[in-house]
Amino acid sequence: MSSHAQGVKERVARGIARRYRRERNFRLAGLGAVLVGMAFLAFFFYTLIGNGYTAFLQTHILLEVELSESSIDPDGERDPQTLGRANYQGVIRNALMARFPQVEGRNDLRDLFALVSPGAGFELRNQVLANPELVGQTIRQWLVADDDVDMLVKGHMDRTAEESERRINDSQLGWIEQLEADGSVARHFNHRFFTSGDSRDPEMSGIWSAVVGSFFMLLVTLALSFPLGVATAIYLEEFAPKNRWTDLIEVNINNLAAVPSIVFGLLGLALFINFFGLPRSAPVVGGLVLTLMTLPVVIIAARASLMSVPPSIREAALGVGASKMQTIFHHVMPLALPGMLTGTIIGMARALGESAPLLMIGMVAFIVDVPESPLDPATALPVQVYLWADSPERAFVERTSAAILVLLAFLLVMNASAILLRKRFERRW
Amino acid sequence: MSQATKVEKDTVPQVGAGTVEETSVPAAPDIRVVGDTYRTVGDYTSANPVVRARNVDVFYGDNHAIQNVSLDIGKNQVISLIGPSGCGKSTFIRCLNRMNDTIDIARVHGEILLDGEDIHARRMDVVMLRARVGMVFQKPNPFPKSVYDNVAYGPRIHGLARNRQELDRIVRSSLERAGLWTEVKDRLDEPGTGLSGGQQQRLCIARTIAVGPEVILMDEPCSALDPIATAHIEDLIDELKKNFAIVIVTHSMQQAARVSQRTAYFHLGRLIEVGDTDQIFTNPQHELTEDYITGRFG
Ligand SMILES: Nc1ncnc2c1ncn2[C@@H]1O[C@H](COP(=O)(O)OP(=O)(O)OP(=O)(O)O)[C@@H](O)[C@H]1O
Ligand SMILES: [Mg+2]
Numbered sequence: 001m002s003s004h005a006q007g008v009k010e011r012v013a014r015g016i017a018r019r020y021r022r023e024r025n026f027r028l029a030g031l032g033a034v035l036v037g038m039a040f041l042a043f044f045f046y047t048l049i050g051n052g053y054t055a056f057l058q059t060h061i062l063l064e065v066e067l068s069e070s071s072i073d074p075d076g077e078r079d080p081q082t083l084g085r086a087n088y089q090g091v092i093r094n095a096l097m098a099r100f101p102q103v104e105g106r107n108d109l110r111d112l113f114a115l116v117s118p119g120a121g122f123e124l125r126n127q128v129l130a131n132p133e134l135v136g137q138t139i140r141q142w143l144v145a146d147d148d149v150d151m152l153v154k155g156h157m158d159r160t161a162e163e164s165e166r167r168i169n170d171s172q173l174g175w176i177e178q179l180e181a182d183g184s185v186a187r188h189f190n191h192r193f194f195t196s197g198d199s200r201d202p203e204m205s206g207i208w209s210a211v212v213g214s215f216f217m218l219l220v221t222l223a224l225s226f227p228l229g230v231a232t233a234i235y236l237e238e239f240a241p242k243n244r245w246t247d248l249i250e251v252n253i254n255n256l257a258a259v260p261s262i263v264f265g266l267l268g269l270a271l272f273i274n275f276f277g278l279p280r281s282a283p284v285v286g287g288l289v290l291t292l293m294t295l296p297v298v299i300i301a302a303r304a305s306l307m308s309v310p311p312s313i314r315e316a317a318l319g320v321g322a323s324k325m326q327t328i329f330h331h332v333m334p335l336a337l338p339g340m341l342t343g344t345i346i347g348m349a350r351a352l353g354e355s356a357p358l359l360m361i362g363m364v365a366f367i368v369d370v371p372e373s374p375l376d377p378a379t380a381l382p383v384q385v386y387l388w389a390d391s392p393e394r395a396f397v398e399r400t401s402a403a404i405l406v407l408l409a410f411l412l413v414m415n416a417s418a419i420l421l422r423k424r425f426e427r428r429w
Numbered sequence: 430m431s432q433a434t435k436v437e438k439d440t441v442p443q444v445g446a447g448t449v450e451e452t453s454v455p456a457a458p459d460i461r462v463v464g465d466t467y468r469t470v471g472d473y474t475s476a477n478p479v480v481r482a483r484n485v486d487v488f489y490g491d492n493h494a495i496q497n498v499s500l501d502i503g504k505n506q507v508i509s510l511i512g513p514s515g516c517g518k519s520t521f522i523r524c525l526n527r528m529n530d531t532i533d534i535a536r537v538h539g540e541i542l543l544d545g546e547d548i549h550a551r552r553m554d555v556v557m558l559r560a561r562v563g564m565v566f567q568k569p570n571p572f573p574k575s576v577y578d579n580v581a582y583g584p585r586i587h588g589l590a591r592n593r594q595e596l597d598r599i600v601r602s603s604l605e606r607a608g609l610w611t612e613v614k615d616r617l618d619e620p621g622t623g624l625s626g627g628q629q630q631r632l633c634i635a636r637t638i639a640v641g642p643e644v645i646l647m648d649e650p651c652s653a654l655d656p657i658a659t660a661h662i663e664d665l666i667d668e669l670k671k672n673f674a675i676v677i678v679t680h681s682m683q684q685a686a687r688v689s690q691r692t693a694y695f696h697l698g699r700l701i702e703v704g705d706t707d708q709i710f711t712n713p714q715h716e717l718t719e720d721y722i723t724g725r726f727g
Pocket of ligand 2: 648
């Protein structure tokens with residue numbers, strides 16, 4: 001008997017070594033998978049940040065700008081209309097000519113004027129309108145540089161390359177180096193990137209109109225998909241009879257969650273724009289389309305969280321005589337809500353990153369003005385990324401990466417809040 | 430038609446254990462011969478019934494979980510339901526407050542009267558019924574709310590209190606009757622789920638009696654508790670029977686013997702034998718009952 005016990009022990013011991021080995025291998029494989037994933041992520045962020053961080057800075061050129069009364073306000077009445085109509089680009093050109101008096105000839109002058117962004121005049125105008133006593137003074141002003149100058153200063157353009165190989169010619173390079181030598185070229189924080197809409201001039205372009213467009217769109221999506229999704233989930237989970245029809249509905253909902261988003265875009269185009277006549281390029285239509293896309297996700301998450309409420313809680317409520325409605329709204333919903341919200345936030349995060357359906361409904365337009373309502377033409381963050389990625393100017397490369405970083409930051413905040421919500425309200429029984 | 434047959438069956442005299450053996454108990458009490466015509470051994474009626482169940486059948490889909498069970502629940506009495514696992518004890522008591530309605534595949538046939546009213550009648554509201562027939566579950570299941578709100582929930586939804594003072598009184602007296610007041614009176618605002626298992630179960634009992642039911646159904650109320658908490662609940666049951674009719678499902682023969690006046694033995698969906706607890710445990714009439722209580726089986 002004892003020899004038998006000995007045999008069993010030995011066999012078990014042999015088995016144990018094998019079991020441990022398997023477990024270790026499995027753990028190593030898992031760890032390896034995680035590491036590979038992390039490596040890809042690290043590469044992704046390395047290239048994004050490497051390409052994108054320079055977009056948060058913008059090259060400026062310091063010039064003495066003479067805001068002479070004769071050129072800006074010949075009437076001397078400081079009438080905003082007159083002040084607004086003045087030729088500020090001309091003022092800046094004068095400042096450039098004053099800085100480089102030796103430059104002559106139309107071509108050379110054009111090259112000189114190209115150092116400063118065409119948008120600098122607008123900014124100067126706004127500055128004067130906000131502050132009319134500047135008229136008559138000569139101010140030292142940091143003017144936003146042209147995108148080619150910006151690229152050169154940021155080192156994205158090779159100064160030693162052949163003149164024909166770069167977009168800055170030799171004389172422009174000379175002037176820039178002259179400016180650099182006396183500290184009149186500097187990189188400042190690029191607030192325009194966060195506060196303005198799209199522009200043909202990279203140095204004047206920003207993501208704000210896309211952010212606002214995305215915001216309006218998500219607002220519409222949230223306002224529709226959360227109540228609709230939760231109501232659907234409650235009905236299907238708690239009230240609907242379990243029969244072939246509800247099975248069919250369930251299968252369809254699960255299927256819809258996997259339908260390519262561009263299909264929803266086509267549906268939105270046919271239904272909302274062509275049939276209902278809603279405006280093109282408007283966040284409201286984008287929101288509706290994204291609602292179609294998000295709804296299945298919300299419904300599935302809400303049903304799962306309703307299902308995960310322990311049946312003992314329902315029994316307890318029914319047992320003291322609560323009606324079905326009371327049971328659901330007093331006891332089940334409060335427990336399921338965090339899960340529903342988590343699912344909704346994740347659905348919204350997906351909607352925020354979606355671009356394909358928006359292309360179908362015309363949200364790919366070039367939008368300079370910041371939309372003021374969900375009915376105004378707008379674009380969305382991922383579409384802005386798409387537009388910039390498609391632009392030929394070198395300066396849009398870094399802006400594309402920067403816009404992706406901003407998009408990722410929003411996604412991170414949303415997903416983190418979903419996790420926080422889950423952690424915060426997680427209950428154990 | 431069915432009404433007529435019911436009445437006929439009802440009126441078949443089955444009073445006292447002695448009268449039974451000639452009529453229905455087969456010579457060898459084997460479950461095979463306990464067919465549809467099986468008649469429960471012993472007196473399933475009660476002199477002073479609150480609930481009268483007659484010819485109750487329950488099906489879960491095709492599974493015939495309860496077969497032709499008739500049983501009275503007497504006032505101010507504890508009746509314990511015993512029997513091997515899966516014999517239908519829970520299913521039976523869940524018929525009494527229509528909890529089986531919540532299971533899609535469950536179908537209940539037969540007649541169940543509460544104070545003479547048919548609980549399946551159209552006039553009978555299931556919410557009302559569950560206020561009158563309370564239930565305590567096997568696993569303590571307080572709401573994830575405060576102790577106070579747990580007890581106050583029933584009175585609130587039924588509108589039993591006109592104002593806060595009245596509600597406070599109901600909560601207090603329910604907790605007192607559940608023997609929990611002294612332990613929780615300083616922590617009424619703390620979550621009910623933070624109490625110990627035994628306290629949670631007494632909280633659930635307090636929650637049930639706060640609604641002022643006539644019958645309390647308890648499905649293995651002590652199976653998740655230690656002996657001390659169990660003794661506590663048993664004392665409580667003894668106390669509660671002054672005001673309520675109590676049905677308790679238990680797997681502990683000792684518990685059945687300690688707390689109940691009547692005992693019913695279920696086997697494979699049939700009510701085999703019912704009688705006074707003393708008689709069932711000292712002198713069971715049916716062989717299956719005897720096998721079970723002597724531990725030869727189950
Ligand atoms: N919700 C349900 N769906 C389908 N069948 C069920 C359901 N509940 C119980 N049953 C079946 O009904 C029969 C009786 O079950 P029941 O729970 O009433 O037994 P029980 O006597 O309470 O057992 P235990 O002592 O283990 O609690 C069993 O065959 C069981 O499988
Ligand atoms: Mg049971």
